[in-house]
Amino acid sequence: MPLVLRFTLVAAALSLLSYALGVVKLEYSLALAVLSITPLVVFIIKGRLRFPSLRIPVSTSHNGLGSVSFRILEVEVKARRDSVASGIAKVVSDRASRGDIRYVLLSVMEGDLRRSLIILTSRDAGRLSVEAEVLKSLLSSLVEDIRVYDVNIPELAPLASWALEARVHSKGLILVSESTLSSRHPFKGGSNDGSTRIYLGEVLDKPYPKPFALEGRDLEGHIGVFGSTGSGKSTTLSVLAERAWYQARIPVLLLDWTGEHSSLLKARGLSFKEYNPATGEAAINPLDLSKDIDYLVSVMVKALSLSPPQAYMLLRALEQGKPRNLRELEAVVEILSEESKWDREVKRALLRKIGMLTRGSYDAFKETRGVALEGICVIRLDYVRNVLARKSYALFTLAGLFMERASGVEGPKVMIVLDEAHNVFSGEEVAFIEQLFSESRKYGLILAIATQSPSSIPNSVLLNTNTKIVHALRSARDKNVIAETMSLTRDYIDILDKLGPGEAIVQSPSNPEPLLVQIQLVNEPGDELHQPLVQGKPVNPNPGIPDIKSS
Numbered sequence: 138m139p140l141v142l143r144f145t146l147v148a149a150a151l152s153l154l155s156y157a158l159g160v161v162k163l164e165y166s167l168a169l170a171v172l173s174i175t176p177l178v179v180f181i182i183k184g185r186l187r188f189p190s191l192r193i194p195v196s197t198s199h200n201g202l203g204s205v206s207f208r209i210l211e212v213e214v215k216a217r218r219d220s221v222a223s224g225i226a227k228v229v230s231d232r233a234s235r236g237d238i239r240y241v242l243l244s245v246m247e248g249d250l251r252r253s254l255i256i257l258t259s260r261d262a263g264r265l266s267v268e269a270e271v272l273k274s275l276l277s278s279l280v281e282d283i284r285v286y287d288v289n290i291p292e293l294a295p296l297a298s299w300a301l302e303a304r305v306h307s308k309g310l311i312l313v314s315e316s317t318l319s320s321r322h323p324f325k326g327g328s329n330d331g332s333t334r335i336y337l338g339e340v341l342d343k344p345y346p347k348p349f350a351l352e353g354r355d356l357e358g359h360i361g362v363f364g365s366t367g368s369g370k371s372t373t374l375s376v377l378a379e380r381a382w383y384q385a386r387i388p389v390l391l392l393d394w395t396g397e398h399s400s401l402l403k404a405r406g407l408s409f410k411e412y413n414p415a416t417g418e419a420a421i422n423p424l425d426l427s428k429d430i431d432y433l434v435s436v437m438v439k440a441l442s443l444s445p446p447q448a449y450m451l452l453r454a455l456e457q458g459k460p461r462n463l464r465e466l467e468a469v470v471e472i473l474s475e476e477s478k479w480d481r482e483v484k485r486a487l488l489r490k491i492g493m494l495t496r497g498s499y500d501a502f503k504e505t506r507g508v509a510l511e512g513i514c515v516i517r518l519d520y521v522r523n524v525l526a527r528k529s530y531a532l533f534t535l536a537g538l539f540m541e542r543a544s545g546v547e548g549p550k551v552m553i554v555l556d557e558a559h560n561v562f563s564g565e566e567v568a569f570i571e572q573l574f575s576e577s578r579k580y581g582l583i584l585a586i587a588t589q590s591p592s593s594i595p596n597s598v599l600l601n602t603n604t605k606i607v608h609a610l611r612s613a614r615d616k617n618v619i620a621e622t623m624s625l626t627r628d629y630i631d632i633l634d635k636l637g638p639g640e641a642i643v644q645s646p647s648n649p650e651p652l653l654v655q656i657q658l659v660n661e662p663g664d665e666l667h668q669p670l671v672q673g674k675p676v677n678p679n680p681g682i683p684d685i686k687s688s
């Protein structure tokens with residue numbers, strides 16, 4: 138029995154005894170008794186005496202520095218919503234910032250099931266028990282749709298010991314995902330071969346939710362994201378870009394048509410490199426693209442929507458004048474001989490189109506300046522104001538990458554992301570686009586494109602997107618085109634216009650049968666606990682974490 142309790146009982150007994158013996162009056166005796174229990178009350182309030190009702194499983198482990206106590210709480214999330222995740226995160230990080238208890242948020246996969254655990258660890262077992270009860274009641278009362286209960290996992294003792302000693306940047310809170318522990322690929326949900334994969338979301342049309350990922354072989358071909366306005370295309374492309382790099386280590390070149398993706402990636406707290414072509418960053422001189430004049434003409438025809446006579450005049454200028462840049466090309470076209478009034482018209486029209494690239498956005502097309510393809514590179518097309526120049530820049534970039542690889546320059550696999558692809562690919566001239574889509578994959582260039590109008594891009598593009606992610610489509614024409622290219626059954630055709638934001642029918646080489654998938658904004662299946670806290674950064678900011686499996 139603790140000393141303070143013994144002292145209290147003796148003092149109270151003595152005060153009552155003194156009344157019984159007639160030494161003091163009743164009121165003095167009671168006052169003495171109350172005074173004598175004061176230290177006990179103080180002791181209890183300070184939380185240093187545990188009552189039987191507060192006795193709960195506290196595990197203790199020993200490291201070289203003495204004993205470490207820890208409690209493990211499991212959080213069962215009944216309904217997945219962002220508010221649940223952020224509610225839990227807020228309560229836990231608030232408690233952790235108080236200091237004396239170290240918290241670990243741990244997320245582990247068991248088969249397809251993700252378990253979210255909170256480990257509390259301290260050297261003071263009494264303090265730990267009180268804190269665990271406080272946390273449980275706070276979570277249960279402040280966050281809806283969760284259940285929090287104690288679990289006993291002795292295997293986590295080394296992690297708890299480590300957590301107490303680790304230097305923590307984030308106010309007593311450590312985030313750990315299974316990937317950090319096993320130091321293998323970040324996404325392993327549903328996989329057993331450990332190959333490269335990108336988590337997309339949850340399959341909805343199965344009896345129970347199941348994680349869905351793009352597998353290695355899906356990432357050998359192009360990806361098409363389709364859907365009407367507001368259906369979730371841009372979000373899906375951003376998710377793909379983020380995970381291509383963070384989960385599959387595929388560098389990403391994102392051609393950002395409106396600047397929206399830059400904002401989306403920033404909102405997710407990701408680091409990426411941004412280029413402004415209008416100031417000459419990542420500039421591309423179209424006349425550097427290839428020594429093959431026919432190829433050059435085919436790209437310029439597409440970029441500048443040249444008519445056949447304009448294309449022919451361009452060919453003459455390139456052959457006769459051997460210009461090295463657009464300024465020189467303008468000068469050469471100027472002095473080409475004119476055999477008729479018709480020729481003069483064609484020349485004016487051609488010069489007007491080239492002029493759109495040399496004026497205003499001139500720096501974007503002046504001299505070729507490469508981009509280091511590492512991590513996520515975002516090219517801000519929106520800074521190129523003229524829409525024709527913007528489309529041209531996108532096409533020249535694609536042609537440049539393609540030509541470089543086709544000429545034998547080896548490089549890593551790259552994912553090229555292009556939203557609003559109809560702006561770039563629509564139109565009559567398809568030869569260059571067809572070649573790009575049918576041949577670039579063999580050079581390791583994966584195109585991930587999105588468009589609201591699958592019926593307005595060349596059919597060859599549709600056929601060459603091996604992975605199709607189809608969000609809600611409302612136009613009958615687009616629905617028909619998609620239903621035909623994906624051979625959708627009636628059931629899927631009927632729900633095409635009823636899908637909610639982020640819901641999509643997905644078909645890929647590894648999943649040839651279409652599946653209904655909810656694209657998830659969290660980076661790993663069921664990983665609600667981590668998302669709001671890490672904001673897209675790699676989950677564990679604390680290196681050197683022990684491998685609990687080998688301990």
Ligand SMILES: Nc1ncnc2c1ncn2[C@@H]1O[C@H](COP(=O)(O)OP(=O)(O)OP(=O)(O)O)[C@@H](O)[C@H]1O
Nearest residue numbers: 365366367368369370371372373589638639656657
């Ligand atoms: N996977 C998702 N989960 C939850 N919400 C989503 C998801 N995808 C999109 N949304 C929401 O739907 C809205 C529209 O998304 P988004 O801008 O990606 O659509 P879009 O098809 O690119 O639209 P637009 O054609 O106008 O460019 C956004 O508010 C976004 O937050």
Ligand SMILES: [Mg+2]
Nearest residue numbers: 370371372556
């Ligand atoms: Mg969009």
